Amino acid sequence: MAYLYVSPEFICHSILDPRRPRRYFHAFPIPYPNIPEVSEDQWRSGEYEDRLEWPLDEWRVLFGCRECGYVATYDADALGETILERNNQANFHNETNCYSVQLQCAKIDCKAPAKLHVNLKDGEGAKELLRLLKESFFDGALPCAIR
Numbered sequence: 001m002a003y004l005y006v007s008p009e010f011i012c013h014s015i016l017d018p019r020r021p022r023r024y025f026h027a028f029p030i031p032y033p034n035i036p037e038v039s040e041d042q043w044r045s046g047e048y049e050d051r052l053e054w055p056l057d058e059w060r061v062l063f064g065c066r067e068c069g070y071v072a073t074y075d076a077d078a079l080g081e082t083i084l085e086r087n088n089q090a091n092f093h094n095e096t097n098c099y100s101v102q103l104q105c106a107k108i109d110c111k112a113p114a115k116l117h118v119n120l121k122d123g124e125g126a127k128e129l130l131r132l133l134k135e136s137f138f139d140g141a142l143p144c145a146i147r
Contacts (some may be wrong), residue, residue: 004043005035005084008052010063010119013078014070026067027080028119029096035084043083054079064118064138071116071140097122099129105144112144 012026036050055076063078064071097120105112116138118129132138 002085002087003089004038004040005086006038006043006048006050006052007035007082007084008032009080009082010074011078011080012063012065012068012070013072013074014065014068017070017072026065027082028066029082030079030119031093031096031098033093034091035093037089038083052081060143062114062116062143064116064140066118066120066124066132069132069137069139071138073143097124099126101129101133103142105142107144110144112142114142114144 008030009027010030015025032052036048036052038048038050042048057076059076060073062071062073098117099120100115100117103114103116105114118132118138120129
């Protein structure tokens with residue numbers, strides 16, 4: 001028997017950026033404790049009791065997509081839900097490989113700090129993230145450049 005769980009996911013907005021040459025849809029799980037179990041009927045109807053708790057409207061995060069390298073500041077609208085299927089019934093948390101790194105603007109007159117969040121692929125770790133940062137894999141503006 002399969003058990004279904006509601007899992008929060010982060011949706012990359014690179015598909016919305018007209019400056020991006022290729023437009024792909026990327027979504028990946030985000031860290032979340034105790035994802036709720038639902039029945040198939042509850043999931044289809046959208047009516048289940050144990051709803052995910054979303055951050056406040058003021059919430060903002062700088063996120064770098066591991067799939068395409070797109071970096072942007074996102075708000076709660078970038079969060080969505082998907083369904084996970086498990087073979088056993090238990091308390092699950094989202095299985096993610098999420099890292100954050102503190103960055104500083106390279107402009108001489110700025111130096112504002114920014115925390116970049118990246119959800120790495122399975123088997124990747126801090127060394128891989130540092131390699132990607134050094135190779136300029138990520139492309140986008142820090143929040144201070146957008147103001």
